Amino acid sequence: MTSKELFPPNRALLSAVEKICKISDPYKKSPETDSLFIQAMKEIIRWHQEKSPFYRQLLRDSKFDINGWDGDLEKIPSIPAEFFKYHAVKSVSDENVHINLTSSGTSGQKSQMFFDEWSLGSAQKMVDLIYNYYGWITPNSKANYLLYTYQTEPDSKLGTAFTDNYLTKYAPVNRAEYCLKFTGKGTHDFDVFGAMRTLQEYEVQGLPVRIFGFPSFFYFTLQRMKDLKYPKLKLSPESLVFLGGGWKGYANQEIKKSELYALAEDILGIPNSRLRDGFGSVEHCIPYIECANHNFHAPIYSKIIIRNLKTLEPMGYEQPGFIQFISPYITSAPAHSVIMGDLGKLHTGESCGCGLKTDWFEVLGRAGISKNKSCAVAAAELLKDFV
C-alpha cells in the first residue's frame, strides 16, 4: 500500500505498462491480460530502443524490428542476467536513478541494477498485491518478526536487505529481531542462540510470528533446536514464514524444501500452508511466491520461457532448460527479457492443482558447471574482478 501513486516516466508512451502493472488480482489470467501484456511489451521495447544506445544496437544486431513484430514473445531478443554483472546499463539519466541495487552473490561479480522510482515501486507494489491476494496483510494484527537477513548498516546497497525491511509493513511490528547481526566491523555474525531464545519468547507472547529471510540460517536454527532437544514450540497458527535468497554459500548443506517445511512445522508448529519460499533476482524483480502447493506461479505481470541449453530454442512445457523471464515493468534498464543462469522447467497452471491458472516453474539448480571434470581451470574458479 504505497502512500503516493506511482507513475512510469512517460505515461503516454507507457500506458499499457502502467495498466498491467497495476492490475490488482495478480493471478487472474485472461485473454485481456494476455493482450495487454503484449501491448506493454511493445511499449517497453520501444522505450528502451529509444533510451539506450546499447539496446538499440542490440535490436539491430539481432535483426529485430519492433514495427514488424507479431507479438510472439519467443522472438524478443533477451539479455543474459550475468551480463548485468559486468556492465552497468541504464535507460534513464543519472538524476532519475532512484537507487541501484547489488545482488547477494557469494563472491566475485555482483550485478548492479539501476532502478527509477517507477521500476522499483511497481515491483514492490506487486508484492503488496500478492500479499493481499493471500490474505497476509493484517493492519490490525501486530506481529513479532524474526529476520534472517543482514541487520542493516546505515547505507547498505544489498537488494535483499532492502526487501526485507520493506516486508515488515504488512503487519504492524510488535518486535523485530535480526539474526545476522552487525559486528561493527563491516561483517555480520549469525546469532543462532539469540534466534532460538527469541522464538521461545515469541511463543510465550502468543502473537503471530513472521519469519523472513535466508532458508539456510532458518534451517540451522531449527536443526540446532532439534540437536539440543528443545521442547517443540507451538507458535500462533497465523504465523508466516516467507523465505528467499537461496542457500548461497551453504549449497553443500542444502536440504529439500519439503524436508525444511516438515522440520519447521514440527519444531515451530506453523502449518505447512503458511511456509512459503520466494524466488527473485536483482536482474528481474518480479516476485515469484509459492502458492499453497509450494509452486512458483508467474503473476500476470510476467511470462516465462524455457530455452534449450545448447541451441536456446524454446522448449515449451516439462522440458529442462535456461529460465527466461519477460516483464514490461522495468523502465530504468533494458532488463525486460532476461535469460537466467538457472536451470528450470515450466508447467501449466492446471497441473499444480492449487487453483491458480498461470504457468508455474521449478528451479532445478544452476545451469552450467562450476568446475571442469579435467584439470583445467573453469571460469567460476577464477573468482576475481577482471581488469
Add this chain to the structure above:
Amino acid sequence: MRTHFWQGQTISHDELISKLETIESCIESALVENFDVDLFVETCDAFSKELKYDSEIQSRLVATLTVQDGLATEIAKEIITSIADFISKKQLKFKINNELGSFTPFTSNRINSEGNVFEKWEPLGLIVQVLSGNDYALPVLSAFEGLMTGNINILKLSHSSSSFTQDFFTEFTKFSQTGRWKSRICVVNISSKEKGLLERLYSHADGVVAWGGEEAINEIRKSVPASARFIDWGHKISFSYLTKKEWQNLDSVKSVVHDIFVFNQQACSSPQCVYLEDANFQDLKTFSDYLGKHMNAVVGNYSPNDTSDMENAEITKMGLIVKTEKSLMANYSDVIEDANGQWRIWIDSRTSLRASPLYKTIWIKPIQRTQIVKTFRPMKQYLQTVGLSCDIAELFELSRLFYSCGVTRIRSNGKMQDSYMGEPHDGYFALNRYVRRVSLESSIDSLSSFSTLNDLHENKIHFAHFPEKLMDKVDFQNIPDQASSQLYFKSGGSSGVSKISQFTYVDYHTQMRAAANGLMAAGLEPRKDRTMNLFFGGGLYGGFLSFFTIMEELKAVQFPMSAYMDYDFVGEIIKKFHVNTLMGMPSYLMQLLEHNRQWLSQERTIEKIFYGGEAFTKAQIQKLKNEFGVSVIKSASYGSVDMGPLGYQCPYSDNKTYHLHHDIHHLEILKLDSLQSVEGNELGRLIFSTHSREDQNLLRYDVGDLGRWVKSDCPCGRKSPRFELHGRYGDIFRAAGSFLNYNHIGTLLTEKIGVPGEFQIVIQKHGHRELMTVRISSDTDETSFLRSLSIRGLSSMEDVTKAFLETYYDLDELVNFEKVLEVKMELVPSEKMLRSSASGKLLHIIDNRGFA
C-alpha cells in the same frame, strides 16, 4: 554395505573405525624400516610385465574398466599399459634419479670431506591422498608417487569413482613379488561430508595430497592440521601468445588450432585464450577469420565434443554474454562460430585472462608487452603453460616475463601438450614434495673413512630371477653388443684372451662410486692425501681411467701420471708436489721406487700405497715398509673389469681380507666341484651377481677366484660380508692326476724356503710321467740365490727342490711315492719370465701338455 581396502584386505566400515584407533602402531614398522627403493623398483617391474602381457591380472583389470565402467577394450588396455610403463624399472629409476638426484636417495651419503656429515632423503611417513574427478589412471599413478618415495598411502576417492583403483591394488598386493608392500597402501570410501572422520584421518598424516579444483582443495585444506605437509595439485589455465610478426604470418594459425582441438581442450595445458601482441580489433578479426577457416578445415580430424547438458549450458551462457557485449560499443567483442556448433571463437578487446568453457572454445585477445606482468601475475596460482610464438631475439625477454608471472611451462604453439620424460609438474619435481631432506653429523672417529652410513647396515640385493647355472668367461664373451652401451673397456685378466666389456655411463658411475667408497675405507683421506695415479691406461684398458674417476668422485688431489716410463720425471713430480700416496700395479711401483731409491729412502715421503692388478709379495711389503717408510699398503680395490669393483679393504683388513660391495653385488662361495655352498672355513669359488648394470644380467658369474667367508663382525663397524681371497681358481691345476695349488706352493716357497721373488709353473709331458718346472725369477747368479734362502746348506737347485718337496706332502707323494711326477726348479732372469701379452701380468701356470 560400505567397504574399504586396507593393507591388502577388504574391510567393513566398522573395521575401518577400529583400524583408525590403532593406526599409529599399524604403520610404525613400515616407518622404521629403511625403505629399500631398489627392491621396490624390481618388484614393480615384475608386476609391470604382468600388466603389459596377456595375463590373468591384466584381463581382470580390463574387465573392471570395460564391464563396470563401460570403456572400450582398447581404451582400457591403453590405460593399463600407461600405468605399466610408469612402474617399469626403466621409468621408475629414471624418475627417482631425476627428481631426487640419486639412484639411492634413501642412503645416507657423506656430503663433505671434512667432518662427518651425511645427508639423505627420508619419506614423509603417512600420506593421505584425496582425489576427486573421474580419471582412471591418476589415482593409481599418484599412489605410486607416494609409494616409490617410501611412504604409506591412504587414498580417499570420491564416492562416484570407479572401483578400478581398489581392484588394481588388490591385484598388486596379491601378486607374489609386490605383496610385501601391502602394508603401505589403503583405499577408503569416505565422503567429503564426513568431516569428523576425515579430520581424524588427517590428524595422523604427515602429508595430505589434494587433487582437484580450487573449491575442493580449499575445503580439504581447512581440515588438514599444521602438522601435515599440504601438497596441492590444482586446476590450471594455459594460453597462447604470439608476437606481431608471428600472428601476421598466418601459418601460425595451424599450430594454434591443434592445441585447442586436441584432447577437446580439456588438458590443463590446453590454451583457453590466444593473445596477439600489439593487435588492434581489426587485427583480431582478421586473425580470427582465418582461424575459423582453418578450424573448419581440420575439425573432422579430431574427436567430436561429447559435452554433457551442463557443459553445453556453460558454453551457451558465456557465448550469449559475448554476443550481447558486441552491441555495447564498436570494436568491443565479436563471435565467430561453427555452423555445426563444434567450435567457437570469442573475440574480446579486453586484455584480462579469462577461462573458456573449453570444448574448442577460444578467446582471442590483444595485449601489449608492457601489460604482461600486470595481466597475468594476479592469476599466478593458476598459470601453467604458455604456447609462445616469437623471434629468437625476443625469446629471452618474453620467457623472463612469463616466468615472473608464475608460468611454469613455455612451449611452442602446436606442442603445448607434448611432454618429455622427467618433466616437472606445475613447478615441482613431484617426488620432492613427498620426502624430507635429513642430515646427520657424528664425532665418532672411525666414521671418517665412511662415505655412506649404509655400510653400518646389512644390505641385501634382490634379484627377480636367480639362475640355476653359473656364468663363466665364455658366457660373458657371448653377451651381444647392447644398444644402450656407452663405454667400452678391455677385460683381459691373466688368461690372455681379451674381451671388451660394455657399460652405460650410469653403470660406470655406480661402480666408481662404490670403488671410491672402498678406497676411502682402505685409508685414502681425500682432504689430506696427494695421490699419483700410476695405473696403466690406453688400449681400452680401464685401470688409469677408473681411478681417475674415483679420485675425481672423492675430490681428492690427483696427479694423473699413468704408468709412465720416465721414472726420473715421475720422481721429480713426486718430489716437487709433495705426493704422499701412490696407486698402481706392484711391478711398476717396485721399479719406480727402485729407480728413485736414493732420495726416496732418505726422505720417506711416500706414506701410502694402494695397489691393484696383482699383489705384493711378502718380501716386497717388507721392503716398502722398512726401506721406503710406507705405512699403509692396501689394495685399491678388488674387482674385475667385467664385474666392476667387488670388494674393498678397511682399516682392520689384513692383505687377504675384503668387505663385499654389498650395495651392488651379491656373493656366493661355492664348493670347487659342485653348486653347493661351502661350509665353515672351506675354501671355494667366488661367485658374484651384480645389480649395477642397467641392461645386462650378470648373475652368478664365476670370476675365477678362490676364497672363504670371514664370519666374524669387523671391528670397523661395517656390516658388509667379509671374505678372504686365496688367489685364482686357475691357480689350482691338475698335475699327474692330482689337484695342486699354485698359491699354496707360493706360500711354501716364501715361508718355508725363503724364496724372495716371483715364480711360475710349467707343466709338460715327460715320457710316462709329467714334468712340473718351477721357474723362479732371479737376476742374481745361482750361488747368491742359494745364499739368500732361509734354509742353510743348500748347494744346488736340486737341493732346493728336495727341501721344497719336504714341505709339500701331497706333492712329495706324487714324486717320491707314486712316481708319476717330476719336479724341477730353475732360476730365470726376470725379463725372461713368461707374462700375459694382454695385461703384462705374470702367468702362473703354463700348461704345455697339449690337451684342451
